[in-house]
Amino acid sequence: MTYAVKEMFLTLQGEGVHAGRRAVFLRFAGCNLWSGREQDRESAICRFCDTDFVGTDGDGGGKFVDAESLAGSALGFWGEGEQGRYIVITGGEPMLQIDDALVDALHARGFTIAVETNGTLPAHPGIDWVCVSPKAGSEVVQRTGNELKLVWPQPSPGHGIADVEQMEGWAFDHLLIQPLDDPRAADNAQAAVDLVMARPRWRLSLQSHKYLGLR
Numbered sequence: 001m002t003y004a005v006k007e008m009f010l011t012l013q014g015e016g017v018h019a020g021r022r023a024v025f026l027r028f029a030g031c032n033l034w035s036g037r038e039q040d041r042e043s044a045i046c047r048f049c050d051t052d053f054v055g056t057d058g059d060g061g062g063k064f065v066d067a068e069s070l071a072g073s074a075l076g077f078w079g080e081g082e083q084g085r086y087i088v089i090t091g092g093e094p095m096l097q098i099d100d101a102l103v104d105a106l107h108a109r110g111f112t113i114a115v116e117t118n119g120t121l122p123a124h125p126g127i128d129w130v131c132v133s134p135k136a137g138s139e140v141v142q143r144t145g146n147e148l149k150l151v152w153p154q155p156s157p158g159h160g161i162a163d164v165e166q167m168e169g170w171a172f173d174h175l176l177i178q179p180l181d182d183p184r185a186a187d188n189a190q191a192a193v194d195l196v197m198a199r200p201r202w203r204l205s206l207q208s209h210k211y212l213g214l215r
Contacts, residue, residue, distance in 0.1 A: 004029040005008060007058025010064050010077045012046050012087060014209025016131060016147055017193070018114070020160060024077045024087045026070075029053055029061075031092040033135055038095040046118070047179060053092035064092055071105035078111075085111045095121040103127065116149075117142065126215055134159070134167070148172040151180050152192045158162055176205040 006029045013021045015144035030036075034044035036054035041047050056062050060077065078085055087106060089098060095117050103126035106113050114129035119142040123130045130145030136159040148167060153159070168175065176197055179188040196202045209215065 001066070001095075001099060001101065002064070003064045003102070004043075005058075005061045005070070006053050006056060006092065008060030008073065008077055008088045009215055011215050012209065013114075013213075014207050014212070014214060015178065016048060016087075016149055016176055016205050018129070019208050020203070021086060022084065024074050025113075026074060026087055026089045026094075027051070027053060027058070027061075028089065028091045028094045028097050029056055030096055031118075032096060033093065033119060033138055036092070045137045048151065048182065050181060051092075051138075061196055067099070067101035067105040070102060071109050071111075074106065074111065075109045082110050085109070086114065087111045088114045088116060090116040093118055093121065095123060100126070113210070115187050119143070132172070136163075140170070144171040145178060146172065147166045147174045152195060153180060153182070154187060155182075164195070164199065164202075168199075175202045177202045178205040178207070181207060181210070182202075213215050 006027045008026050010024055013019055013023045024175055030068045031053060033046035063154055094115050103124055112128045115123060115127045116131045116133060116137050117123060118138060119132035119139050119140040123142050131147040131149055132142050132145050133149045136154040177192045178193040192204055196204050
């Protein structure tokens with residue numbers, strides 16, 4: 001299988017339970033909820049994405065002819081040292097491309113594998129940390145995992161309090177609310193705080209990499 005990678009780089013995880021952890025970020029090209037083109041945004045299921053996942057022209061990106069070459073490139077970004085190897089596979093939608101060969105190749109190089117997915121496709125069973133970020137208007141089939149990260153509020157219909165109550169019945173270890181980063185960021189942050197104060201099973205997640213100027 002050929003893998004289409006938008007970009008790959010070494011940074012700190014900026015969000016969620018593992019915020020602050022050193023990680024290789026592997027961003028796959030392509031998504032099943034938006035084409036990535038601005039002219040299609042208003043008709044897309046997910047309309048608030050702030051990530052460029054179109055093409056393979058980013059730093060560290062390209063088309064990799066097999067899992068071994070992609071895993072080897074990831075190891076090169078990690079650099080020296082075997083301890084704590086951690087890779088976050090994201091997108092776009094990473095489950096469009098993750099397969100047995102890639103999971104095996106990354107594990108063979110000592111990586112703990114995390115994925116950030118919209119949950120509309122089943123997560124590969126070999127992934128070590130599953131973070132699902134549901135998008136309003138989509139059908140979430142991956143209702144188990146380590147981390148449920150809900151961007152709040154969402155601009156399209158759906159994902160009101162009733163949806164939050166339903167999500168509390170899904171089998172996740174951690175429930176996180178993350179303020180939507182748009183021109184109403186201050187109001188969104190307050191809405192997220194209010195939800196956590198009212199529903200203490202949830203925790204607030206902030207995009208710390210943006211405050212630190214990291215990718």
